[in-house]
Amino acid sequence: MRKAARELGELSRADRHSPLEGADAYRALVLLARLRDAPPAAPAPGDVLTVDVAGLLQRCARPDLDEILTSLASALEGAEEPGGPLLDALLDIDDLAGVLGHAGEEAARERLVAEALALVARRPERVAPLAGWAEMRRAALAPGAVITPLWEAILGAVLAPSSGRAQSALTQAHERALALQIPELPRVAAHTVMADDLAVHDASGQQIAVAYVDPQTGERLLDITLPSRDTPDPASIRLFALRRDTREPLGSEPLSFEREGRDVYVSLGQDVGPESARHRLAARLGVDVGDVIFEVRLREER
Incomplete structure (x- = not known):
């Protein structure tokens, strides 16, 4: 939450110099709400306490409630990886x-929370794989926060099977998701044993991949080593952007990959510009590349 407080302080000072408009005003209100709903130990510097809430509310670009609920309903009925839309x-x-x-x-x-809860309750198998994210968000909320029941419902989707859909939820919950933090990748001369490949580790500290730049195409690549040649192909691989302080997910996008034996080659695109997966995702989310942590999440059937 400290980074959220710092960002809000910066936006508040900018607002006093020149009133924030549209998405920036909305972002400031979102950050203020995150701090307001956080556990009591969360920081609240002076700049946060002097936010012009009334002015921001008048100038912000607030999304339509019904459109957001429609987006949730559509995502629940979709077939894309739950960690995406x-x-x-x-x-x-x-x-x-x-x-x-x-x-x-x-x-x-x-109404927003109640209708979101009703939608989630209809498709527990879709939200069950998000239990990890739900637990992180719930941990960042003070007791009694209005939004808490939504994240608790997602945790409950894994714990309380009651239908054929819930059985599907248990099946999805048995998938394995590997989270690989993407290091800063230097340009290298070639992908060889002597090149400056960077080791990439999973959450347990085990090296399961190397990161490098292909000297012929300029692509940033991950070479992920699967346990064996008989390991099934990954169900999906996505790039996630996380806040540095709370590791809260901001959004994600799918990555292309190829399989050769035990190796899965994942493309992160070029260094910069529209062909860079990292820069493209950051631009869509309205954040700077250096302000977030990038993770590649590989989901595979157990």
């Missing part, structure tokens, strides 16, 4: 609930 839709609802709290629109906020 579905997670984005849930985070959008979390953000809007916070801003509605600033506006004093309690009826709208209660």
